[in-house]
Amino acid sequence: MPRIEPNKDYRTASEENISTEALQAAAVKHYDACYWDYLFAWSSRNDLALHYGYWDENTTSHSQSLLNKNQKLYELAEIKKDDFVLDAGCGIGGSSIWMAKNHGNQLKAITISAKQTYYAADHAKRHGVAENIDFEVSDFCKTPYADETFDVVWGLESVCHALNKADFIREAFRILKKGGRLVVCDGFITQRDIADEDWQAVVDCLDGWAVPNLCLRSEFEQLLVDNQFSQVKYTDITEQTMPSADYMFKVTKRLEPVQKLSSWLGLRSATQTANFKVGLAQHHLFHQKLVEYGIFTAQK
Numbered sequence: 001m002p003r004i005e006p007n008k009d010y011r012t013a014s015e016e017n018i019s020t021e022a023l024q025a026a027a028v029k030h031y032d033a034c035y036w037d038y039l040f041a042w043s044s045r046n047d048l049a050l051h052y053g054y055w056d057e058n059t060t061s062h063s064q065s066l067l068n069k070n071q072k073l074y075e076l077a078e079i080k081k082d083d084f085v086l087d088a089g090c091g092i093g094g095s096s097i098w099m100a101k102n103h104g105n106q107l108k109a110i111t112i113s114a115k116q117t118y119y120a121a122d123h124a125k126r127h128g129v130a131e132n133i134d135f136e137v138s139d140f141c142k143t144p145y146a147d148e149t150f151d152v153v154w155g156l157e158s159v160c161h162a163l164n165k166a167d168f169i170r171e172a173f174r175i176l177k178k179g180g181r182l183v184v185c186d187g188f189i190t191q192r193d194i195a196d197e198d199w200q201a202v203v204d205c206l207d208g209w210a211v212p213n214l215c216l217r218s219e220f221e222q223l224l225v226d227n228q229f230s231q232v233k234y235t236d237i238t239e240q241t242m243p244s245a246d247y248m249f250k251v252t253k254r255l256e257p258v259q260k261l262s263s264w265l266g267l268r269s270a271t272q273t274a275n276f277k278v279g280l281a282q283h284h285l286f287h288q289k290l291v292e293y294g295i296f297t298a299q300k
Contacts, residue, residue, distance in 0.1 A: 004192055006164075006213070007164045025038065028112055028113045035092070047067050052293065070095050078181065081103050081105060085105050085150070085153075086110070086143075087282040088160020088172070089111060092116055092119045092120050092123060093121070094276060098134070106133075109134065111138075117136065136155075140159075140168055141168050142167075150154075152181050160211045168226050181298070182296070185218075185296075188217040188220065188291055190216070190217075201281040205278050221234060226296045234296050235294055238293045238294065249283035259273070
């Protein structure tokens with residue numbers, strides 16, 4: 001029975017001693033290659049989201065659920081208008097633009113993809129909040145910022161890309177002001193031992209999203225405590241995420257004929273094809289209860 005251990009890379013193309021540079025290169029390749037796929041099949045020029053949505057009783061559309069996720073994190077982290085926020089792993093700027101546009105926050109927003117900073121800055125200008133946000137290329141495990149710079153560190157479906165999640169947590173603690181808050185929203189595996197029949201779905205997700213591993217919720221919580229964070233809280237929103245997982249599955253099935261034809265014609269790269277497979281694999285993991293989804297908040 002396969003087993004996922006902490007701090008190891010379980011992608012198909014992984015190396016025994018994977019370097020940070022190689023892992024980051026894979027993530028950059030994924031996001032750069034799949035930019036238009038995300039905008040076509042998942043997000044829009046309004047939400048710019050590269051994450052699951054949050055569905056409550058008042059949610060009526062996929063796009064609304066994506067924006068709801070920002071509001072949910074904002075409320076749980078008790079962010080205020082005058083808080084200086086680091087969007088750690090900002091993607092194409094969706095959450096940062098939303099915070100600046102809806103709450104007036106000033107932000108630093110970092111990604112390891114230079115193309116993403118270009119796209120994000122362009123989107124911020126279009127939304128009229130370019131002066132609120134500095135988009136920069138930086139590793140969220142090793143930022144260039146001084147100690148105690150930020151009031152909030154925000155990690156929305158980005159921390160999963162870290163080989164060792166503790167590296168991110170230590171850096172977040174360093175750059176947060178005393179009393180500052182950390183908010184992390186991500187998926188977590190529910191067990192280390194994976195049945196043979198489920199293993200391919202796990203690998204397809206890791207391959208398709210350039211993620212080396214997932215950790216248990218309890219392990220992530222312990223890492224926060226071990227690295228001096230206090231008031232650690234976890235909000236399980238798996239139930240509110242399931243409609244997004246189902247939506248992704250339906251979109252993937254609907255686009256399957258296009259994917260097959262495009263691949264046959266050589267119009268789809270291996271990276272784009274791997275990203276396509278995640279739509280099916282993630283649905284399997286959610287429905288087999290092999291992953292859960294939630295939000296951590298903690299204070300320095």
